[in-house]
């Protein structure tokens with residue numbers, strides 16, 4: 001039995017790898033460069049771009065060989081920009097990486113997951129729950145994920161579909177986006193953080209390990225198909 005984690009070298013992805021590995025579950029750990037995961041017992045690194053059909057085929061083979069039972073889709077890129085700055089090239093890149101790879105990856109593992117009554121868990125975002133004016137293309141890519149997950153939930157069948165919607169979570173991806181939000185608001189990143197953390201009940205950003213715990217929870221037999229906000233109490237709407 002195995003679990004596939006994409007973006008496994010990233011902040012949230014590596015926390016998901018830790019969560020599954022700590023429960024003794026074999027992990028297929030995919031990232032553009034997964035070499036940082038080499039040498040870990042029970043972890044099989046898979047380096048490559050999810051837009052590459054060869055990488056998807058390799059994942060499909062490994063899924064069969066290891067009896068894949070769950071996928072956590074935790075790759076992605078920042079896509080913050082106000083509407084006037086959203087060129088066609090930028091929009092296309094964000095949507096292709098953050099959204100189009102998700103159904104493509106599903107196609108590669110569907111047969112195995114169907115046989116194993118598996119789980120397909122996509123990491124969307126709080127930006128999939130409400131529009132953000134400086135984050136338009138990113139929001140579009142994440143709304144698309146939740147729409148696809150909900151359509152799959154509605155179809156029913158042996159595979160359970162879930163999405164996790166993290167709020168602001170400490171990571172290089174957030175720090176990159178935050179610099180742009182701060183600049184757009186005429187603030188320093190520190191001023192932006194102080195203001196941004198205020199509506200979060202916890203009074204701080206989330207930690208990647210909290211997203212790993214949510215992914216592990218959803219991979220278990222109990223939870224019904226769900227869209228799970230993990231925002232520390234932050235509600236944008």
Ligand SMILES: NC(=O)c1ccc[n+]([C@@H]2O[C@H](COP(=O)([O-])OP(=O)(O)OC[C@H]3O[C@@H](n4cnc5c(N)ncnc54)[C@H](OP(=O)(O)O)[C@@H]3O)[C@@H](O)[C@H]2O)c1
Nearest residue numbers: 007010011012032049050075076125166168169171173174
């Ligand atoms: N951090 C947050 O506050 C936050 C909040 C809500 C949702 N999320 C979502 O959570 C997920 C993980 O975010 P994170 O904060 O952990 O970001 P991260 O640390 O940047 O991790 C994302 C990983 O995905 C990899 N990746 C990018 N394009 C890929 C591709 N085409 N094929 C395979 N791997 C690819 C990245 O590689 P490179 O580094 O080499 O590009 C990186 O290792 C993303 O979908 C993000 O949108 C994050």
